[in-house]
Amino acid sequence: MTNLLSLKEKLLYSCTSIGLNIVSTTVSTWLLYFWSPPPDSGRPQYLDITLVGILLTLGRFWDAVIDPLIGHWSDKTHTPWGRRRPFLIFATPVTVITLLLLWTPPTFSSGIVNGCYFLFFTVAFYTSLSLITIPYDSSLPEMAATPTERVSLSMWKNIFGTLGVLIGAIAAAPLFERFGAVWMSLVVGVILIISVLLTLLGFKEQAQTKSHSTKFSANLSNIWKNNQFIILSLSTLIVQTAYAMLLANLPYFVTVVLGKPETNVSLFQGVVVIAMMLAAPMWNWLAKIYPHRYLSMVALIGLAITSSLMFTVGLIPEVNTTIQTLVILSVLAPFLGGYLILMFALMASVVDYDELLTKQRREALYYGAFSLSSGMGLALATLIVPYILTVYGYTTTASLGVRLVFLVAAVIVVLGAVIFQGYRLGDTIEETKLNLDLK
Structure with missing residues (x-):
């Protein structure tokens, strides 16, 4: 393990x-809207919204399935540059190229050509993105030695991540409306390249002293x-x-319910991001006092x-819908930010628990399998949102x-909280042993 960072x-x-x-937020926010905008928006319908939902689900499913394989591959990689x-x-460069191609449909009308093109480059994009995300996220337990350090590092990751969303919120919507989706994705791609290069300047990998099973099937089975991993993953x-439902729905909400232009999506995203950043130190402080x-x-x-x-929003008489939305999002954002910060700290505890049971460390494989759960959630969202919009209206x-x-998303979060009640790992190995009555 590393010393204090x-x-x-x-x-x-x-x-x-x-x-x-x-990158992730830009694609999650704008991809469905770009290919299947509201019928009265004046934008071309490249694909039917239901078909986009199905194809996105297939792409997300593929991404989810390969994540554990990427994690295993990263854990087993031995090069002079390290494993990650x-x-x-x-x-990174492959991700940027496929990102650009996501926004260049071959025809202006919905059909099999656009459908095949969309599926191919969606799969290519999510695959290349996972080849960055899994090795990067799985290095956190190596980088941070203690529960406090892990929450601190996760806090900074979250602050920087929300800063990225803020930059995207400010730049993406105006670029999308004024210059088009390709220019939007080019700016986003350049930021990705710069951010990865900066990380590589300070990236540290620890020498591995734990043995590893050489078979992917054996590792995955364990x-x-x-x-405890099952409970956390399902939740x-x-x-x-x-x-993902909240992200995908935001452009529709701003343009349809609030009646604002597309550039205003950035205003509401910005409020969420700023509130998340301001609340991050609070979660870091609370994590030093209360169990994660x-x-x-x-x-x-x-x-x-x-x-x-x-x-x-819009159902309460004499209440300004824009102000009401801003207030609700300002309160929602700190809870969302807290969940995203703590999630990675909880996963680090899962990796430690696995080491306690098996005497092996498989960070990337665990984070890959964890990403499978996240990916399946994103895939389900791409089915649920188009279905709700089609059945109940989005004009x-x-x-x-x-x-x-939004209401369905709230019910889904409650279900996730009910399942999460079964999670019993402590923030340290000693706490985990006490909570699970292990000797």
Whole structure:
């Protein structure tokens, strides 16, 4: 394990979160809208919204399935550059290229050509992005030795990640409306390259002293026998479904319910990001006092309550819808930020618990399997959102579907919180042994 990290090391390590979050959030926010805008928006419909949802689900499913393989590959990689660096170096330019191609449909009308093109480059994009994300995220337990350090490092990752979302919120929407999606993605791609290069300047990998099973099937089988990992993964799958629903629904909400232009999406994203950044030190402070699992439950309950309040926007007489939305998002954001900070600290405890049981460390494989759960949640969201919008409406005269997405997301978060109650790992090995009555 590493010694305590300096502030410089934490900041450099966290830089990649800027690029990854701006890329992921930009795609999650705008891809569905770009290919299937509201019928009365005046934009071309490249694909039917239901078909886009199905194809996105296939792409997300592929991404989820290969994540454990990427994790295993990273754990087993031995190069002069280490186990994680080669993935960051070589996958980043591929990610940028596929990102650009996501926004260049071959025809202006919905059909099989556009469908095949969309599926191919969606799969290519998510695959290359995972080749960065899995090795990067799985290095956190190596970088940080103690629970306090892990939350601190996760906090900085979250702050930098939300900073990336803020940059994207400010730049993406105006670029999308004025110059088009390709220019938007080019700016986002350049930021990703710069952020990864900065991380590589301060990236440290620890020499591995633990033995590893050489078979992927054996490693994966042991992972899915870890009941605490199953609980955390299932809860994450459900909560990530709700999170992706909120992101995908925001452009529709702003343009349909609030009646604002597309550039205003950045205003509401910016409020969320700023509130998350301001609340991050609070979660870091609380994590030094209270168990991470208790704080995670608070974050989930708060996220469920505030998400449900978005359903009421526009339904309360004499209340300005823009102000109401800004207030609700300002309260929602700290709970969302807290969940995202604590999630990675909880996963680090899972890796330690696995080492206690098996005497092996398989960080990247665990984070890959964890990403599988997150990916499945994103895949479910791409099915649920188009279905709700199609059935209940997503136009200015029939906007119930847009509101319902928030209410359904809130119910889904509650389900995730119920499942998370079974998580019993402590923030240290000693606490875990006490909680699970292990000797």
